Amino acid sequence: xxxxxxxxxxxxxxxxxxxxxxxxxxxxxxxxxxxxxxxxxxxxxxxxxxxxxxxxxxxxxxxxxxxxxxxxxxxxxxxxxxxxxxxxxxxxxxxxxxxxxxxxxxxxxxxxxxxxxxxxxxxxxxxxxxxxxxxxxxxxxxxxxxxxxxxxxxxxxxxxxxxxxxxxxxxxxxxxxxxxxxxxxxxxxxxxxxxxxxxxxxxxxxxxxxxxxxxxxxxxxxxxxxxxxxxxxxxxxxxxxxxxxxxxxxxxxxxxxxxxxxxxxxxxxxxxxxxxxxxxxxxxxxxxxxxxxxxxxxxxxxxxxxxxxxxxxxxxxxxxxxxxxxxxxxxxxxxxxxxxxxxxxxxxxxxxxxxxxxxxxxxxxxxxxxxxxx
Numbered sequence: 283x284x285x286x287x288x289x290x291x292x293x294x295x296x297x298x299x300x301x302x303x304x305x306x307x308x309x310x311x312x313x314x315x316x317x318x319x320x321x322x323x324x325x326x327x328x329x330x331x332x333x334x335x336x337x338x339x340x341x342x343x344x345x346x347x348x349x350x351x352x353x354x355x356x357x358x359x360x361x362x363x364x365x366x367x368x369x370x371x372x373x374x375x376x377x378x379x380x381x382x383x384x385x386x387x388x389x390x391x392x393x394x395x396x397x398x399x400x401x402x403x404x405x406x407x408x409x410x411x412x413x414x415x416x417x418x419x420x421x422x423x424x425x426x427x428x429x430x431x432x433x434x435x436x437x438x439x440x441x442x443x444x445x446x447x448x449x450x451x452x453x454x455x456x457x458x459x460x461x462x463x464x465x466x467x468x469x470x471x472x473x474x475x476x477x478x479x480x481x482x483x484x485x486x487x488x489x490x491x492x493x494x495x496x497x498x499x500x501x502x503x504x505x506x507x508x509x510x511x512x513x514x515x516x517x518x519x520x521x522x523x524x525x526x527x528x529x530x531x532x533x534x535x536x537x538x539x540x541x542x543x544x545x546x547x548x549x550x551x552x553x554x555x556x557x558x559x560x561x562x563x564x565x566x567x568x569x570x571x572x573x574x575x576x577x578x579x580x581x582x583x584x585x586x587x588x589x590x591x592x593x594x595x596x597x598x599x600x601x602x603x604x605x606x607x608x609x610x611x612x613x614x615x616x617x618x619x620x621x622x623x624x625x626x627x628x629x630x631x632x633x634x635x636x637x638x639x640x641x642x643x644x645x646x647x648x649x650x651x652x653x654x655x656x
Contacts, residue, residue: 287313290322296637297330298626299378299417302409308402309379315395316383321356324349325376329645330623330638332365332373337645340652358487360386365479366486380406380532381417381515381522388455388489396459399532407536414629417622418524418533419516419548419615423506426593426606436518436615437550439502443475445519449498450481452490460530469508473501473525480521501525509569511592516548517616528571534590542587543572549591550612553604555584560603566595 284292287310294301301309313322327342339349353374357364361383365373377383384399421439435441443449453471460466475498476484484490505512505525511534514520528534537546544552553574560582566575567582574588575595582603595604616622627638 286319286322287317290317290326293326294379297376297378298411298623298630298638299380299382300406300410300630301379302405304402304405306401308398308405312384312395312398312402315398316359316361316387320352321359321361324352325356325361328362328374328376329641330375330620331642331645332363332375333645333649334371334373334652336371337648337652338374341648357483360388360390360487360489364483364486366482367479385455386487386489388453388458391455391458391462393462396462399459400463403532404536404539407533411626411630415622415626416516416546416548417626418513419613420590420592421512421514421523421549422551422591422593422606423502423512423597426596434518434615436520439512439514439523440499442514442520442523443477443495443498443502446477448478448481449493449495450476450484450490451493451497451501452476452484454524454526454530456526456530456532459532465530467527467529469510469527469530470504470525473505473510474522475501475524476522477520506594506597509571509594511571511590511594515619516622517618519618521619526571528573534571538572543574544587544589544591547590548613548615550608551591551593551606552586552609553584553589553591553593553595554586554607555582556603556605557581558603559601561601563600565598565600566604569594569598 290313291301291309303309317325324342327338335346335350335353338353339346342349353362356362357374362377363375377386387395421437424438424440435445451472452474454474457466457469457471476490481492485492510525510527512523513526514523526534528538537543540546562580562582564577567577572588572590574585576583591606593606596606616625624638
């Protein structure tokens with residue numbers, strides 16, 4: 283019979299983001315390092331939906347007090363998400379691997395975990411559903427968006443920030459990881475933003491600090507200056523925005539290995555190069571995080587198959603040779619995180635969508651059946 287970690291790995295692999303097995307079993311080593319056997323067992327009784335302690339305890343057939351204590355510890359470790367609204371019982375839901383409990387190890391990393399993630403992540407990105415429906419997307423920095431195009435609010439970092447009321451900033455776990463193994467790039471560390479309930483949870487678990495709207499907007503400008511790609515969650519109402527570099531970011535580093543990273547990123551814009559305006563100053567070469575811009579026989583060359591539309595090459599082009607244009611067939615951005623998960627589940631296979639539907643239905647039934655006590 284499979285041990286609890288093998289069962290947990292299969293459970294995670296049935297979630298929309300997936301958790302495919304690797305030849306060396308690095309994924310099981312990650313689970314054994316992060317979860318106690320008791321935590322691993324309880325995790326499989328949680329859902330993608332927020333559920334109260336009584337529902338989880340009912341499903342797991344465990345005492346309410348025991349489950350409550352264990353869920354609090356798991357949230358503190360970043361293994362699960364918690365929703366603590368005033369006047370309501372605490373609710374909890376699963377974190378997937380990425381984006382999820384791996385990122386929640388920020389400020390709590392050690393070399394062993396980093397090396398295991400380095401071994402496993404190429405398998406995760408190659409075998410998972412990312413190539414069909416990404417879990418995050420890229421958005422251009424404001425200065426690079428052409429004024430002649432109609433731009434939706436969710437396509438602009440500043441407008442996304444203005445749509446929220448609470449903001450938190452945390453360290454970038456990817457640059458922390460690379461620093462830990464002596465491969466850091468020295469770019470700004472405290473630049474990853476979360477909003478509203480996500481911001482409060484990050485602060486509550488000691489992983490972030492609350493900031494003002496003006497401070498959040500200043501981080502976008504800092505990202506442009508440092509050559510960092512803005513990556514929010516893939517929805518019209520994103521719950522976070524990360525500022526990422528192609529040398530450290532787990533997502534960018536892995537999709538860079540593919541021939542056509544442009545196909546793996548959800549972004550309505552793509553760069554365009556006007557050779558007639560180009561002064562060959564080479565400012566864009568270092569700014570590009572996807573190696574989409576190269577120098578060939580003394581001339582700048584743009585490979586649009588590698589362009590993720592971040593706009594970093596545009597904001598520092600002195601001659602106006604680099605610009606962004608809207609794609610002929612821009613991607614459809616999911617309405618919210620739940621919609622993104624549904625798309626990811628459907629992209630994997632029909633069984634994935636059925637599993638997602640089954641989890642949602644089970645949650646609804648258990649909410650009605652669980653004893654009305656807290």
